Amino acid sequence: MALVCFGIDKFPDHCNFVNGGDGSVSTQTVEKTSTNRKLAPRYRVLLHNDDYNPMEYVVQVLMSTVPGLTQPQAVSIMMEAHTNGLALVITCALEHAEFYCETLKNHGLTSTIEPDE
Incomplete structure (x- = not known):
């Protein structure tokens, strides 16, 4: 089971928290993608x-x-x-x-x- 938590104050918002199935929790770093918006014509x-x-x-x-x-x-x-x-x-x-x-x-x-x- 994977839990993805963003925006928690004490953890960086670029980390995913993954339950390994054995009760352990590890972190994975995820690259953020750019969210530049194009202006509508x-x-x-x-x-x-x-x-x-x-x-x-x-x-x-x-x-x-x-x-x-x-x-x-x-x-x-x-x-x-x-x-x-x-x-x-x-x-x-x-x-x-x-x-x-x-x-x-x-x-x-x-x-x-x-x-x-």
Whole structure:
């Protein structure tokens, strides 16, 4: 029977305690593996200009779609899309980017996502 104990204060956390079957207990050193995490890829949510949605409506949709987006930020995004044809709304994880993009589309706006480089 093997007992593996980690995090006991008086023993190093890299030791396993193994019952030899005869009542004796011995220790074995176990190498720790690196737990470096990769950051999830990020995606850009883009707003495209259109000629049919009123500017005020676009600002309201942006504010209701992206949590924490202020009115001045939403106006700035809307004006960038209006002036340049395209504006960055937010950069985030794929699942959130897909949600924001679909929500904007469901409100009649044109939006796409692309990988952030």
